Amino acid sequence: GAVVSQHPSWVICKSGTSVKIECRSLDFQATTMFWYRQFPKQSLMLMATSNEGSKATYEQGVEKDKFLINHASLTLSTLTVTSAHPEDSSFYICSARDLQGIYSNQPQHFGDGTRLSIL
Amino acid sequence: DAKTTQPPSMDCAEGRAANLPCNHSTISGNEYVYWYRQIHSQGPQYIIHGLKNNETNEMASLIITEDRKSSTLILPHATLRDTAVYYCIVRVGGQTGANNLFFGTGTRLTVIP
Numbered sequence: 525g526a527v528v529s530q531h532p533s534w535v536i537c538k539s540g541t542s543v544k545i546e547c548r549s550l551d552f553q554a555t556t557m558f559w560y561r562q563f564p565k566q567s568l569m570l571m572a573t574s575n576e577g578s579k580a581t582y583e584q585g586v587e588k589d590k591f592l593i594n595h596a597s598l599t600l601s602t603l604t605v606t607s608a609h610p611e612d613s614s615f616y617i618c619s620a621r622d623l624q625g626i627y628s629n630q631p632q633h634f635g636d637g638t639r640l641s642i643l
Numbered sequence: 644d645a646k647t648t649q650p651p652s653m654d655c656a657e658g659r660a661a662n663l664p665c666n667h668s669t670i671s672g673n674e675y676v677y678w679y680r681q682i683h684s685q686g687p688q689y690i691i692h693g694l695k696n697n698e699t700n701e702m703a704s705l706i707i708t709e710d711r712k713s714s715t716l717i718l719p720h721a722t723l724r725d726t727a728v729y730y731c732i733v734r735v736g737g738q739t740g741a742n743n744l745f746f747g748t749g750t751r752l753t754v755i756p
Contacts, residue, residue, distance in 0.1 A: 530686070558744075567730075568687070568746040617686045619744070629675050629694070632744060634686035 527551055528620050530635030537608065538643055544604045545638045547618030553598035554620035558632065559591075562615040574601040574618075608642045615639050647731045652751040655725075661718040663750050665731030668712040675734055676707060677744070678716045680727040687730065687746075690716065721754045728752075 527550040535543055547557055555576050560568040572593055573581040580593035590612075592604040601620075605612055617637040622630055648666040655661040667676065675694050679687040691698055691705045693714075698705045704717040718725055730749040 528686075560746075567748050568681075570745065615684075619686075629692065631677060631689040631692055633689060634679075637684070637686045639684070 526622065526633045528618065528633045528635040530618055530638050532638060533636060534639045534641075536641045536643065539609050540607055541642075542604055542606045543608055543640060544602055545616055545618075545640075547601045547603070547620070547635055549599045549620045549622075549633075552620075552622040554601075554622065555598065557595060557601040557618055557620040559593065559601075559603050560617045560619070562617060562637075568617060571603075574603075576601075605640065608640070610642045613640055613642045647733055647747055649729070649731055649747065649750045651748065652753070654753050654755055655718075655721045657723060657754050657756050658720055661721040661725065661752060661754070663716040663718075663729050663731075663752065664713065665716070666713045667731070667733045670711050670733050676705065676711075676714050677732045677734060678703070678705065679730045679732065679744075679746075680725075681730070681749070682724075682727040690729075721752075723754050723756065726752060726754045 529548045529550050531546045557574040559571045561571050562568045570583050571586045574593045574595040576595045576598055582588045590606055595601040615637050619632040619634045621632045675692050677692040678690040681687045691700055691703050693705045693707055695711055707714045728749040728751050730746050732744050
């Protein structure tokens with residue numbers, strides 16, 4: 525159980541294009557999902573917290589108009605990189621925690637990531 | 644959340660136990676210790692977590708010192724597929740808001756044939 529699916533796993537597109545990444549919890553519901561970014565040979569950095577039915581919370585230095593987050597249901601959050609440029613090329617990873625575990629210490633589960641390359 | 648310190652890299656012979664240390668000397672009483680690993684080009688994989696008692700599951704064992712200032716993740720019989728970066732993270736449990744995980748640099752474990 526506790527499977528998080530990300531799609532697509534890999535995308536290449538031209539500079540100026542907008543790219544949407546989906547994150548789904550397949551066998552559980554998640555009020556909150558998290559989006560991370562990882563550059564080569566670096567650790568994961570939290571970008572934003574996605575809240576079902578409300579606005580996302582962005583970390584300092586992350587442009588909310590650049591990285592649009594929508595959490596329309598308890599099993600789906602999307603990250604849209606708008607007008608992507610080469611410097612946005614990175615590995616984007618989402619995570620989620622079971623709604624039933626929100627008052628407990630159950631772990632977050634991660635998707636397999638999306639490798640974004642902007643030409 | 645408390646900061647953690649891990650060695651940057653470790654080697655382990657295949658079939659032997661891999662013992663990965665983590666220091667979290669500023670951990671507070673309501674913070675849990677979580678371990679994740681990341682195999683190259685994949686998302687992090689949850690391994691185990693604990694508060695103060697030692698824990699064991701099908702993947703690993705977690706040993707937490709009595710003062711909770713450090714812990715050790717034990718992979719009892721390391722295989723080549725265990726080669727990965729291992730992250731030790733401490734986080735307050737039970738909150739609804741600040742449930743995100745802050746990743747440090749982790750320990751790069753290389754299992755050698």
